[in-house]
Amino acid sequence: MNLNRWKRKDLFGIEVLERDELEFIFEIASDFRAKMDAKDKSLPSLEGQSVVNLFMEPSTRTRVAFEMAATRLQADVITISQGASSLVKGETLRDTAMNIQALGADIIVIRHSSAGSAKYLSKIVDIPVINAGDGAHEHPTQALLDCFTLKKHLGDLNGKKVTILGDILFSRVARSNIWALRKLGADVTIAGPATLVPKSFETMGVTVCHKLEEALYGADAVILLRIQHERQTSTHFPSLGEYTSMFGLNEKRASYLKKGALIMHPGPLNRGVEIDSSLADSGRSVILEQVTNGIAVRMAALYLCSIANKNSTF
Ligand code: CP
Numbered sequence: 001m002n003l004n005r006w007k008r009k010d011l012f013g014i015e016v017l018e019r020d021e022l023e024f025i026f027e028i029a030s031d032f033r034a035k036m037d038a039k040d041k042s043l044p045s046l047e048g049q050s051v052v053n054l055f056m057e058p059s060t061r062t063r064v065a066f067e068m069a070a071t072r073l074q075a076d077v078i079t080i081s082q083g084a085s086s087l088v089k090g091e092t093l094r095d096t097a098m099n100i101q102a103l104g105a106d107i108i109v110i111r112h113s114s115a116g117s118a119k120y121l122s123k124i125v126d127i128p129v130i131n132a133g134d135g136a137h138e139h140p141t142q143a144l145l146d147c148f149t150l151k152k153h154l155g156d157l158n159g160k161k162v163t164i165l166g167d168i169l170f171s172r173v174a175r176s177n178i179w180a181l182r183k184l185g186a187d188v189t190i191a192g193p194a195t196l197v198p199k200s201f202e203t204m205g206v207t208v209c210h211k212l213e214e215a216l217y218g219a220d221a222v223i224l225l226r227i228q229h230e231r232q233t234s235t236h237f238p239s240l241g242e243y244t245s246m247f248g249l250n251e252k253r254a255s256y257l258k259k260g261a262l263i264m265h266p267g268p269l270n271r272g273v274e275i276d277s278s279l280a281d282s283g284r285s286v287i288l289e290q291v292t293n294g295i296a297v298r299m300a301a302l303y304l305c306s307i308a309n310k311n312s313t314f
Contacts, residue, residue, distance in 0.1 A: 006304045012118040012131040013138040014179040022183060025300050026148050032303075033296035036072070043299075046075035046306055049106040053079040054096070055132070056087070056112045057230075061267050061291055062132045062141065066109050069298035075106070093117065094124055101125045107306060110134075128305035136170045141301055142266050143176035145294040146223065147184060149286055152293075153262055154220055158185035161258075163215050165247065166225030166274050169196045169236075173266045174225060178204050191215035192225075192247055195236040212247060213256050221262040224249055224274045240273055250276045254284070262286050 005024040014022075035043055051070040055063050063079060070077040082088065087096055093112070100108060108125065110118050111132040118131030133139040147157065154160050162181055168174045168190050178201070181188050188206040190197050199208050209215040216222060227243065237243050254263070263275075263285045271277045280287060 003307060007308055009127075009305060009309045010118070010122040010129045011140055011301050011305055012122055012129065012134075014140045014143050014176045014183075015138065017179075017183070019183045022144070022147070022180060025144055025297065025304065026151060028300035028304060029144070029148055029293070029296040032072075032299045033293060036296060043073060044303055046070070046073040046106075046302065048075075049306065050076045050078065050104060051107045051109060051302060052100050052105040053077065053132070054085075054100070054108060054110045054112075055079060056082040056110070057133065059111055059132070061294060062111065062139075065141075065291070065294040065298050066130075066132065066302075068295045069302055070107075072295070073299055073302060075302070078105075093121070097121045097125050101127055107302060109302075128309050130301055130305060133172055136172050136175070138176045138179075139172040139266075140176050141294065141298055142173050143180040144301070145290055145297040146173075146177055146264060146266065147180045148297055149264070149290050149293050150186075150221055150262065151184075152289075153286065156185070157181065159187060160185075160220040161187045161189065161218055162221050162223065163189045163191060163219040164223045164225065165191045165212075165215065165249065167196045167227045167236075168192055168201060168225065169198060171225050173223075175204075177223060178206055182206070189215050189219070193237045193243070196227075212253060216253060216256040219257050219261055221264055222249065222254075222257060223264045223266070224269070225266070226268065226270050226274055244273050248272075248274055248276065249279055251278065254279055260284070264290060267291065 053066050067077050107128045109130045109132050113135050115135035115137035117134045118129055122129040131140055164174050178188055182205045189209050190206050191209045194210050202208055263279055265287045
């Protein structure tokens with residue numbers, strides 16, 4: 001395998017990646033996913049390396065998937081939450097990262113409420129930094145696992161219609177997915193309340209559509225997003241009930257999608273708000289498959305950033 005296809009120490013966003021780098025991550029992740037399914041332990045090893053997960057915002061899927069990914073690669077894993085760190089005593093993020101490096105960490109995975117925090121840390125420490133979500137900016141490994149899942153079902157994404165529905169404005173998942181899907185040639189439509197789906201997103205090469213039926217019509221997949229209350233400072237629609245009645249995905253609205261279209265959600269999902277439970281649990285939903293694929297994709301991210309930093313080979 002030609003490892004020259006990946007030269008980056010860090011993974012702080014999709015925006016800066018080339019299409020070939022995305023494809024290379026998918027190839028490695030596909031290999032890891034196949035070995036996971038076959039319970040094949042002959043994986044490349046990060047034995048002796050320490051992965052420190054700095055999670056400064058709540059997380060279930062991303063945190064556990066990074067922990068599982070590092071464990072499967074035989075690395076040691078330490079997870080630190082904001083409340084259990086000296087950040088609450090006034091230590092800066094910079095000093096926290098410098099101290100973690102001094103303690104011997106080999107890779108830092110960070111989730112933080114500030115946009116740009118992962119890139120900022122990558123300039124401060126010498127070890128790889130992987131972004132697990134920075135404010136409303138990017139969530140690169142989520143987009144990678146979403147596209148990996150889409151490709152598994154749809155093959156080449158060139159010309160495929162993918163609709164992202166919900167709170168686009170405050171969503172790092174939406175931004176990273178738009179970058180990734182556009183680089184892979186998909187036609188991306190974004191939809192939701194006009195207050196949360198501004199026209200300015202057209203500069204990212206997407207179609208902005210406020211007519212839900214039009215946005216869903218003929219789509220190969222729909223990615224639903226929850227309302228990101230934690231990042232909103234004012235009200236962007238009258239009530240959750242009104243949001244659901246206008247934009248919630250139900251059976252009738254799902255009938256506008258292409259036959260066999262995939263229903264996706266990064267989680268956590270709010271059942272009965274952005275998606276009916278019957279759809280979330282239906283055969284068209286790949287929501288839990290996304291979660292499982294997240295382990296393989298994060299194994300690939302940890303592995304590639306690690307070898308690029310150590311300049312080693314398979
Ligand atoms: N999709 C996602 O980031 O979920 P968590 O917040 O649970 O990690």
